[in-house]
Amino acid sequence: MTQDFSQELTQRLQELMQPLSFHSYKQLSKSTGVSEKQFRRLRRGQISQMRVGTLLKLSQALQVSVDELLATFSSESSPYPPSSARGEAASVEALRQEYERLQQQLHDQQETLMQEFQQSSLQVLESWLVQWPTAAYAAQQNQQLPAVRLLPLVRPVEQLLQEWGVEAIASVGAEIPYNPQFHQLMEGTAQPGEMVRVRNTGYRHKEKLLYRAKVSPLGNPSNT
Structure with a gap:
């Protein structure tokens, strides 16, 4: 990972933070419950090493989708891809699939809760x-x-x-x-x-x- 690309990712993160009044990583960390270590990974293009739960917290705080986070902070978007780019791409794709699986699981849970709500409402x-x-x-x-x-x-x-x-x-x-x-x-x-x-x-x-x-x-x- 080149220093220039790391600086570019840092700038992208700051651009997402500023409109939401996050003026420091410490403030963002306190708001999201995500450690500053994870932000360093994000700024280094190491998003594939982060957990889906962490990405969900960040996407909610920064008001962007997980897919957008993956596309923005993955080393795949680097103009100077590392020699391990293929492995990195596979890791990012695995993260994306895990996110989609969790989204489907959440959708199914919401459907179940809705049916239970309707049944209880009909009893009333x-x-x-x-x-x-x-x-x-x-x-x-x-x-x-x-x-x-x-x-x-x-x-x-x-x-x-x-x-x-x-x-x-x-x-x-x-x-x-x-x-x-x-x-x-x-x-x-x-x-x-x-x-x-x-x-x-x-x-x-x-x-x-x-x-x-x-x-x-x-x-x-x-x-x-």
């Missing part, structure tokens, strides 16, 4: 999910009721459920063939395939059944 919304469609149906049948004015207020909630992949199992008032897998009788009896009327909407979350729709046989006097 259970009473609204079950009761609201029935209240909305009643208001729509008699638009003189003041409750009809509340209908637009819940559209954001409905949109949120749609974005989460929550689907209603039939609409309130619909007459559908009874399916015990998706329907729960509120009263009376019914055989699979017999017509029933939906009293409370059920829901599916993607491929998972959340709540069965509550239904009543058409022959029940309360449904006439």
Whole structure:
């Protein structure tokens, strides 16, 4: 590694530090938890000897991607490459692959956390999910009721459920063939395939059944 290239890397690091008000390596070290020894490696083009975790801390502090750090401070970018340039390039590529693997792992963890969050949120919304469609149906049948004015207020909630992949199992008032897998009788009896009327909407979350729709046989006097 030539002295000129080391000076060039030092200048590049300082250019990244200045807009973020880092006036010394000691200050940057304190902010990131990365030792000043690691900064010396960075300025010498020895980024391949640094851990991915260290690069992640630096990328966050300097507000650049890990890929940009690798491209900027690798000895591959030197105009005077060392004789071991091939080995250095392999090390940098291994670092890049490890970073990509960790990024994918983080993405998978975020997906898992999001699904858990959605499931817990749906449990909180259970009473609204079950009761609201029935209240909305009643208001729509008699638009003189003041409750009809509340209908637009819940559209954001409905949109949120749609974005989460929550689907209603039939609409309130619909007459559908009874399916015990998706329907729960509120009263009376019914055989699979017999017509029933939906009293409370059920829901599916993607491929998972959340709540069965509550239904009543058409022959029940309360449904006439």
